Structure formats: C-alpha cells, structure tokens
Amino acid sequence: MASGKIDLKGLIIRVDDRLIHGQVLHGWGKGWPADEIWLVSDRVNSDEFEKKLYEDAIPEVYKGGVLNVQDAISRWSPAPNVKANTLVVVDSCMTLLDLINGNIHPNEIQIGGIRKSEKEIIEAGEIKKLSDDVQLCKCDLEILQQIWDKELNPVYRPLPSAEAQLIAL
Amino acid sequence: MITGGLVVTHGDFGKILVEETIRIVGDNTRLLSLATSSLSATDITEKVKAIIKDEPWIIFSDCPGTAPTLRSYAAIYGNQTVISGVNLAMLMSFVFNREKYSYNGLVEKMILDGKRSMEVLWPREK
Numbered sequence: 001m002a003s004g005k006i007d008l009k010g011l012i013i014r015v016d017d018r019l020i021h022g023q024v025l026h027g028w029g030k031g032w033p034a035d036e037i038w039l040v041s042d043r044v045n046s047d048e049f050e051k052k053l054y055e056d057a058i059p060e061v062y063k064g065g066v067l068n069v070q071d072a073i074s075r076w077s078p079a080p081n082v083k084a085n086t087l088v089v090v091d092s093c094m095t096l097l098d099l100i101n102g103n104i105h106p107n108e109i110q111i112g113g114i115r116k117s118e119k120e121i122i123e124a125g126e127i128k129k130l131s132d133d134v135q136l137c138k139c140d141l142e143i144l145q146q147i148w149d150k151e152l153n154p155v156y157r158p159l160p161s162a163e164a165q166l167i168a169l
Numbered sequence: 170m171i172t173g174g175l176v177v178t179h180g181d182f183g184k185i186l187v188e189e190t191i192r193i194v195g196d197n198t199r200l201l202s203l204a205t206s207s208l209s210a211t212d213i214t215e216k217v218k219a220i221i222k223d224e225p226w227i228i229f230s231d232c233p234g235t236a237p238t239l240r241s242y243a244a245i246y247g248n249q250t251v252i253s254g255v256n257l258a259m260l261m262s263f264v265f266n267r268e269k270y271s272y273n274g275l276v277e278k279m280i281l282d283g284k285r286s287m288e289v290l291w292p293r294e295k
Contacts, residue, residue, distance in 0.1 A: 026235075
C-alpha cells in the first residue's frame with residue numbers, strides 16, 4: 001500500500017467541482033497532511049446554505065473555511081511564503097485562473113475533478129478525458145493554456161499517493 | 170404516499186445494497202440507488218432533487234462529510250431526510266417498517282436497527 005507521503009509543502013490549489021468531499025478531506029487532509037483546507041468559490045460563498053454546508057464539513061482540526069475569489073487573493077497574494085500546508089479547493093478552471101491572475105503562486109496546481117454531464121459532453125463536442133473524474137472541454141483547455149503561458153504546470157494528482165501527471169494539450 | 174428510499178453512494182455500493190435488499194425482502198417499491206461517480210457537486214444535488222421532488226423520501230448515504238451526504242443534504246426539504254452510514258440492516262428495517270411507523274418514527278427505528286447490526290464476533294478459545 002502506498003504510504004501517501006509526498007515531498008510537497010506550502011500551498012496547493014486543486015480544481016475540483018465536487019468541492020469539499022471525501023477525497024479532499026480524507027485523502028489529502030490526512031494523507032498529505034494538510035494544516036488548512038479552504039474552498040474558494042464565488043457561487044458557494046454567496047449562498048448562505050451552501051457556505052455553511054461546507055464550513056461545517058471542514059473538520060475543526062483544520063483551519064479553513066469558504067472564501068470568495070477576492071478574499072482569497074487578499075489572503076494569499078502577493079505570493080507569501082505559505083508555511084502551513086494549505087489546500088485550496090476551487091470550483092472551476094476559471095476560478096483557478098482568477099487566483100493565478102491575482103498573483104497567487106501555489107507550490108502545486110492540481111486538476112482533481114472536472115466532471116461533465118451528458119448534456120455538457122454533447123454540447124462540448126470534443127472532450128479530453130484524463131479519467132472518469134477529469135474531463136476537459138475546449139473552454140477548460142483554453143483556460144489551462146493561459147496558465148501554461150505563465151509557465152505554470154497543472155498536474156493531475158487525485159491523491160497524495162499518486163504520481164503527479166503533467167497535463168498536456 | 171409510501172415513503173421512498175434513495176441510496177446515494179460512491180460507486181455501485183448503493184446499487185448492490187438495493188439489489189440485495191430487494192432480493193432478501195422482495196419489496197422494490199420506491200427503493201432506488203444513485204451512484205455519484207463522475208458527477209459534480211451540483212449534478213449530484215440536481216439528480217437527487219429530480220428523484221425526490223417534494224415527496225416523502227429518506228436518502229441513505231454511505232459516509233458523513235463526503236459528497237453523497239453533503240450534496241443530498243443540499244437537495245432536501247420538508248419530509249425528506251439524509252441518513253449517513255447506510256448498511257443492509259438499516260435498509261431492511263426501512264422496508265419492513267415504513268408502513269408501520271410515522272416518518273420520524275421510521276427514521277429513529279432505522280437508525281437504531283442500523284447501529285444494532287454492528288457487532289463484533291471474537292473467535293472462540295481453542
């Protein structure tokens with residue numbers, strides 16, 4: 001069984017449209033291990049019920065909560081030396097790009113989960129499927145291209161025990 | 170209207186639980202499963218809402234703090250509840266008791282039966 005230990009410290013930003021869920025809390029929270037777990041989503045932050053749902057879901061052992069994009073940029077930009085192991089989950093590639101454009105420089109950018117409904121797959125026409133949990137449409141790839149242009153390299157790493165796979169066009 | 174049961178889980182765990190419950194007790198009325206694999210947070214909630222509408226349902230999820238539980242919770246109103254930690258005994262209790270108890274009484278009874286089903290059998294001394 002993999003030990004789940006990786007030589008990675010500081011700030012991780014993970015795109016995961018399942019938001020705070022088992023893989024984040026149990027896989028990364030314990031397997032990394034994280035000191036802080038945050039969810040950055042303008043949509044969730046503006047919905048009182050959803051915000052409380054995810055604030056309650058983050059165990060008290062972690063510092064964390066729900067932030068909107070602007071507050072996240074204020075918190076982690078301009079690229080402070082983040083000493084605590086901090087996992088920031090964002091809801092979409094667009095939110096990731098907003099944080100990067102806000103001058104946040106994480107130690108790792110992960111594509112953890114981008115799932116498409118059957119309708120979205122039909123509408124998208126072409127999907128780049130990395131796994132059952134990561135399906136990239138043209139608009140996702142265009143956003144990721146802007147991140148690659150900044151010489152940042154998002155990886156696919158579902159769990160700490162997995163090797164990071166570079167995502168290529 | 171008879172209370173429905175929707176088992177929302179990671180992967181096919183719920184599908185198998187429902188199949189085995191029906192195989193054991195024979196009642197498949199309003200007893201369904203939903204696998205959350207490959208579904209976003211929003212899609213899970215929308216799929217749950219589409220099934221339960223505004224009718225009396227109990228949603229069974231596998232693990233607290235995970236997407237099946239959190240996203241089902243985001244879908245419920247009124248006579249609808251999410252119970253995490255589903256097991257076969259809990260589901261059988263649901264089928265056996267859903268016409269005997271009030272909605273809240275049924276919830277309490279199933280939780281009791283689900284917890285009671287957890288026991289440790291230590292080996293005999295040689």
